[in-house]
Amino acid sequence: MDMTPSADLSFGNMRKRQTVNWFYSGSGVLLVCAWVYFGWGGVTGSTGEPAVAPVASAGAVKVSHEPARLPIHMDGQLTEPAWNKARKEAGFVYPWSKRTPPATEFRALVDSERLWFAFDVEDADVVMAEEFSGELSLDLEDRVEIFFARDAALDRYFCIEIDPLGRVHDYAGRSYRKFDDNWNCAGLRAAGRISTRGYTVEASIPLESLSELLGRRISPGASLRVGLFRAEFGKGALGNADDNWMSRVKPNTASPDFHVPSAFADWRLPDAEPAGSEVFRTRGVVLVPEDLSATDWPKRAARAGLTTIALHHSTSTENVASFIESPRGQQFLRECARLGLHVEYELHAMRDLLPRDLFDRHPEWFRMDEQGKRVPDANLCVTSKPALEIVATNAVRLARRLPPTTSRYFFWGDDGLPWCRCPGCREFSDSDQALLLENRIVGELRKLDPGAELAHLAYANTLAPPAKVKPAPGVFLEFAPIYRRYDVPYARQTGPEAKDALSALDANLAVFPRATAQALEYWLDVSRFSKWKRPATELPWDERVLVDDAETYAKMGIRHVTTFAVWIDADYLERFGEPVAIRQYGAALRRNR
Numbered sequence: 001m002d003m004t005p006s007a008d009l010s011f012g013n014m015r016k017r018q019t020v021n022w023f024y025s026g027s028g029v030l031l032v033c034a035w036v037y038f039g040w041g042g043v044t045g046s047t048g049e050p051a052v053a054p055v056a057s058a059g060a061v062k063v064s065h066e067p068a069r070l071p072i073h074m075d076g077q078l079t080e081p082a083w084n085k086a087r088k089e090a091g092f093v094y095p096w097s098k099r100t101p102p103a104t105e106f107r108a109l110v111d112s113e114r115l116w117f118a119f120d121v122e123d124a125d126v127v128m129a130e131e132f133s134g135e136l137s138l139d140l141e142d143r144v145e146i147f148f149a150r151d152a153a154l155d156r157y158f159c160i161e162i163d164p165l166g167r168v169h170d171y172a173g174r175s176y177r178k179f180d181d182n183w184n185c186a187g188l189r190a191a192g193r194i195s196t197r198g199y200t201v202e203a204s205i206p207l208e209s210l211s212e213l214l215g216r217r218i219s220p221g222a223s224l225r226v227g228l229f230r231a232e233f234g235k236g237a238l239g240n241a242d243d244n245w246m247s248r249v250k251p252n253t254a255s256p257d258f259h260v261p262s263a264f265a266d267w268r269l270p271d272a273e274p275a276g277s278e279v280f281r282t283r284g285v286v287l288v289p290e291d292l293s294a295t296d297w298p299k300r301a302a303r304a305g306l307t308t309i310a311l312h313h314s315t316s317t318e319n320v321a322s323f324i325e326s327p328r329g330q331q332f333l334r335e336c337a338r339l340g341l342h343v344e345y346e347l348h349a350m351r352d353l354l355p356r357d358l359f360d361r362h363p364e365w366f367r368m369d370e371q372g373k374r375v376p377d378a379n380l381c382v383t384s385k386p387a388l389e390i391v392a393t394n395a396v397r398l399a400r401r402l403p404p405t406t407s408r409y410f411f412w413g414d415d416g417l418p419w420c421r422c423p424g425c426r427e428f429s430d431s432d433q434a435l436l437l438e439n440r441i442v443g444e445l446r447k448l449d450p451g452a453e454l455a456h457l458a459y460a461n462t463l464a465p466p467a468k469v470k471p472a473p474g475v476f477l478e479f480a481p482i483y484r485r486y487d488v489p490y491a492r493q494t495g496p497e498a499k500d501a502l503s504a505l506d507a508n509l510a511v512f513p514r515a516t517a518q519a520l521e522y523w524l525d526v527s528r529f530s531k532w533k534r535p536a537t538e539l540p541w542d543e544r545v546l547v548d549d550a551e552t553y554a555k556m557g558i559r560h561v562t563t564f565a566v567w568i569d570a571d572y573l574e575r576f577g578e579p580v581a582i583r584q585y586g587a588a589l590r591r592n593r
């Protein structure tokens with residue numbers, strides 16, 4: 001921390017103005033003492049468990065109204081159609097200055113998991129810290145601010161300040177002006193973008209986090225006590241000048257101060273966007289990045305009435321992550337956002353989550369084969385604590401690089417490969433071992449994203465349900481019957497010769513929740529029908545099979561359906577034209593209740 005007290009005072013930023021004695025020593029070193037005063041444990045919930053027990057009505061809201069999850073991509077741009085429908089608050093004023101205020105608009109949306117909010121800010125000269133050295137650098141920057149009060153007197157309140165690039169300074173407060181910078185808002189996501197007319201900031205907070213902060217269950221429509229502010233600096237005019245501070249309401253103070261009860265106002269959370277009346281809430285395709293050589297895939301998916309594109313790769317998580325981070329990947333995300341499509345990532349991930357080069361030094365972290373030898377060929381030893389630790393940590397790292405818009409994560413075992421046969425693991429089936437690991441990973445993911453859900457892939461060697469391990473909250477079933485037939489309706493594949501029969505789905509639904517379960521199908525998987533050999537063959541297609549299968553899944557209570565559509569790429573479209581199957585797939589799944 002290189003911000004000295006003198007810098008703080010000369011810039012006189014509003015937040016720190018009266019806290020110098022409290023936070024700074026004579027040498028200008030930030031004293032990290034706040035936790036002594038703010039030892040209210042459980043605010044950020046390190047276990048991932050809600051501090052507030054859900055009440056029956058909140059649970060009922062979730063189930064009976066099934067609010068949507070909004071397909072918003074956190075990129076600082078308000079291009080998603082949902083933002084046009086957001087509740088808008090304008091009318092920000094200069095409470096302490098006669099200057100004409102530049103336009104500031106706050107927008108808010110709520111879905112089943114999160115409060116989404118945005119600021120659209122007009123600003124002729126965006127002021128940014130010349131050297132950004134951590135969250136306190138925001139004190140030197142133009143920024144937008146939202147404060148949430150637990151009580152009217154501000155005995156506890158929580159402040160989130162976001163700069164034009166989406167960088168966050170979050171801290172907890174107690175009246176009067178006692179700040180805890182160590183506090184971080186669990187699951188907060190934010191992004192910002194500077195434009196020619198100013199900047200836009202986009203952010204979201206899990207309702208679970210708001211519930212913990214405010215000490216009561218926060219559902220869509222709940223009434224909150226909120227402050228909405230903006231620091232509007234001019235170049236060379238940082239600090240406490242009266243015309244540097246804007247607010248949605250006029251605080252009752254003579255000089256600028258947002259840390260007073262009168263800076264807050266009652267504000268009702270918007271109602272959740274209801275999900276469509278369609279039976280299938282997720283109607284997706286799973287592609288590999290190479291398939292996006294057909295650059296119009298998002299349009300094709302939207303035209304077919306699909307909700308979701310998931311990106312996949314059979315062996316490399318890096319393949320997908322580096323694509324998403326490339327200009328083409330960013331363009332793909334923007335296009336999906338514009339069209340209101342969710343984006344997810346379905347990855348065989350274990351060889352990347354426990355890097356194979358660790359084997360030389362730590363063979364005991366890796367699986368034991370049937371012959372009693374440790375081998376780095378697949379998966380890991382799930383009763384090895386350090387191995388679990390590394391996988392969980394790397395899963396969170398990967399989740400940060402590839403955040404799904406649905407909070408549904410897919411970090412699968414290595415493709416169809418066996419798990420561990422060591423004395424500790426041997427008693428657990430491959431399905432049990434996968435679930436042991438998933439239970440651990442979902443706990444870590446929920447520290448990052450309290451609404452996180454993680455797939456348990458029932459497929460090939462994990463098709464049978466786990467027998468000894470129960471799913472932790474947030475683990476959902478993903479059922480992928482790769483060996484079934486596609487020339488006969490699935491429901492009719494019941495004889496002794498049937499492979500991956502529906503009875504396996506039934507058996508899994510006795511272990512996993514039905515409402516979140518997902519079918520991962522192969523109806524459109526050109527790579528499968530080509531036996532994974534190029535050149536691709538034309539998709540064999542019988543719409544009647546698909547329609548019958550959709551009916552079957554609907555009757556079983558499945559609400560999330562995706563299909564591989566791998567190898568429907570530019571080359572395929574050129575050779576075979578536009579497959580009617582995609583439109584028919586969308587139509588068959590778009591059935592109403």
Ligand SMILES: [Zn+2]
Pocket residue numbers: 367368380381382383384420421422423424425426
């Ligand atoms: Zn083992």
